[in-house]
Amino acid sequence: MKIHLLILFVLLPQFLFSQTRIIDMHVHSYSDSDFGEREPASDHYGMKGSATAEQHRQETFKAFEQFNIVKAMVSGNPESVINWAQKDNSNRVIKGILQFAPDSYGMDSVRFEQMVKDGDIEIFGELGPYYSGTTLSDPEWQPYLRICERYDIPVAVHTGGGDPLGTHTWAPKARLKLGDPYLIEDVLVNYPKLRIYMMHAGGEDWPEHAIRLMAYYPQLYTDLGVMLWVEPNTQRYITEFLKNIKHAGYLDRVMFGSDQMIWPYAIEKSIDFLNSLDFLTEEDKTGIFYDNAARFLKLE
Template identity: 35%
Template sequence: MRQFHLFIILAICLILGCKQNVPSENAEKATNEIYTGPIIDMHLHAYTEGDGMLGITHPPTLRKQTFQGAATAEELKKEVMARFEKYNIVKAVVTSGELWINDAPDKILIAKANQPADTLRQWHEQGKLQAIAEMAPFYGGIRADNPSQLPYFKLAEELGIPVGFHILPGGPNGGFHLMPQMLGGMRVYNAEPVQLEEVLVSYPNLRIYVMHGGWPYVEDMKALMYAHPNVYADIAVVNWILPEEELYAFLKPLITAGFGDRIMHGTDQMVWPETMDVAIASINNADFLSLEEKEDIFYDNAATFLGLSEEEIAKHKSKQQE
């Protein structure tokens, strides 16, 4: 009997020892490593001097942070360009990017929306349009499948250029009450990402990314991304306006569900360059992400979505941040 007990004890020790030597999936993925490779920002804005946005202080976010807006268009450009260098941002989709194209011709992809489809076509023919973004009928209470929006999706599919479609978050939290003249048309009941379903059925070759990740509709996003492999998401705004815990609670289910290869970095930097710092730190702080998953979000997924050549990707990755 004594030998039997010793055998049982030895067997238990061996089993426990084996378990201790086999790291769990979470342990393998957990990382404190900071990603320093190339970054693509899928969501930025440029402004001209005298624009009403300049100098505005962003009200407290859900992180209880405020951001002072750049006072001039030149200051804004200078601060953004400095962050291009600091963070190794090699490409950026910039609404009104023609204002900065001469300062970073190899980095800026010009995005435009809110213009007649024929005008967008002409700009594309002139080499002055690489994306239709951001489409934001949400602010006017108009859904993606409204007939007024369909010519833009049709044009984007025809030209083979991406579309960035904006839903929530719309403006700062409580923005409807802070700025009713600007944001008075938006409604939460018009915000779910599945409003894109009929658009995706009608234009199956459309390259589209849901701006702001589709937050807070994580189940909708999983369903939409499952059904339509051409749907990507940027995590702009949610990566600096939401508390990190909430950001991760939204992001992790998408990755767990298998969609980590279609999530892209963005900031929606308007006139607050500091938001770029917070957005990048939010992903680097996510210890549930492996370094490879951070690289996917910061660069690889967007490089695939934008159709960058192997040569350009190799060039970007050969210049690691010092």
């Protein structure tokens, strides 16, 4: 009897966490045409990613099941997102679109609005103006934002920097200064009804700008993204961000996002790191893992 009680005592926390619902607001999909096009073969820790686009999808879906991820905002090229949604038997996928420039994939506002009407875009993002040398406040993005406000489509925008070698390879127009969250302030002013969230909480460079912006604009949320797992330095910054935003009183607008890219193991790594932060209460963690995103997404 004592042995059984001891086993129960050891396993109970794991069981309880396994029942915790999670919404991942930052997942990436690929097709064969762009798999591994932007990411290095190995991450900071020397871990290689999935070998193919299909293996990556299967491994990510397995992680969804294992960690009770009930919703996931998936962004990638339109072909890959539709493929993921069609193979999703549990209604987890929220269809996004990875767009670095206003005309990515030959996009224009007419085609974009039709995709919104058809239900092929449910969140406009991940948007990466940083990578194309623009900002979300620039004129070329405004037709899309007007459509998003009209149809109540949330917007997800990259903040902070990118991979260190990106400017010398696939994103020659990227500049660090373009990742400053303050550069989306005009969007917040001009579209007060727009649901918008930052990705990466300002990154390593502007976490305080992210907090300040959230203080001024209560419609603004953020995810934690790649900061939770990609390397020790980002974990240092996101730890301080969470301490500071909790102290400031805006933790209820912080959402979980794994940004697993081609490494599905990053989902578990992100969850484990967030759970290791003992200054966050269980209520805080439940908010970040599920409640805050459910409110942002207007889930019933």
